[in-house]
Amino acid sequence: MEEKKHLTAERSLEIITEQIEQSRKAVAKDTGLSLYIAGLCTMGMAILIGICIFFTVNTTYYLLYVSLPLVIYGVDRYVKRNIPKVPENFVGTMVNRTWLTFGIFTVSFFVFANLYHFLMSHTESPEIYSRLMIHPFRIILLLMGMAITINGYTLKSRWMVACGIIGGIGGFIWESFYVTQTLVGWLGSYTNSNYCGITFGIIPGIIVAIFAFIGLTLPGMMLKNK
Amino acid sequence: MFQPLDPLLHSELRLAIVSLLISVEEAEFPYIKEQTGATAGNLSVQLDKLSTAGYIDVEKTFKGKKPCTLCRMTDKGREAFEAYVEALKSYLVVKN
Secondary structure (H helix, E strand, C coil), X not given: CCCCCCCCHHHXXXXXXXXXXXXXXXXXXXXXXXXXXXXXXXXXXXXXXXXXXXXXXXXXHHHHHHHHHHHHHHHHHHHCCCCCCCCCCHHHHHXXXXXXXXXXXXXXXXXXXXXXXXXXXXXXXXXXXXXXXXXXXXXXXXXXXXXXXXXXXXXXXXXXXXXXXXXXXXXXXXXXXXXXXXXXXXXXXXXXXXXHHHHHHHHHHHHHHHHHHHHHHHHHHHHHHC | CCCCCCCXXXXXXXXXXXXXXXXXXXXXXXXXXXXXXXXXXXXXXXXXXXXXXXXEEEEEEEEXXXXXXXXXXXXXXXXXXXXXXXXXXXXXXXXC
């Protein structure tokens, strides 16, 4: 930008508008890239965990989700290593903090639910255990739907709000009425291990991947390319 | 009646810097350089002028082993920018 002696009022106004708009776009693009990375990492993790559970029928692999925030942080830092750090504005801060809050609540709840299952399965009879079981997946879907809806309002994206509400409440109802298990049970012709692999591995993985795509990757892509 | 325009802000690059910093908490030197399209030398000079006037805070720090210059608006800078925009309005109203 050159220094000019005679700066008109119109040109001054133009510079102010241009810079504010440019800054807004740069922040939106950076937030978009972060969301995009988070979405791809979540989708990758969901697919990886799904595959592991399908082949081993061992649900301990779910614990890999705990490492997701660290994976996202690492990939984000790596991708942005050569890009000048973009400052945060109000919208960027709101979007990041919504996902951060969601992450803290989800990971804490997930860890608590797993600890609870571990203790209950070792201290209570199978009958009591089955009645007192916590189903974390439906609550996580509800929280994820809330996070997507709030971000939809922040980013002024109606379809994101709709996806968040439908996905969050729909996912909660889907899981509460054991639709996945019922559907897989109807298929009937699978062996016992395949049944478990599909029920506890592939289908939740697909649902998480779809949610991550709608709630993170897609809005990220939109913001990034704006 | 025309209101006087702050000569410190009435310059393309300094106005661009202040407009950029007004909407964010703080910004690093490479980001401001990229957004304004200024050369490093020219940008340093203009940042010094704004800093001397107390319009911005310039903090020299380190990011790992690399030096990092952080710039942020001060309250005085915000007030000056608001006054500049108000003064600008008087020119535009008269012209319209």
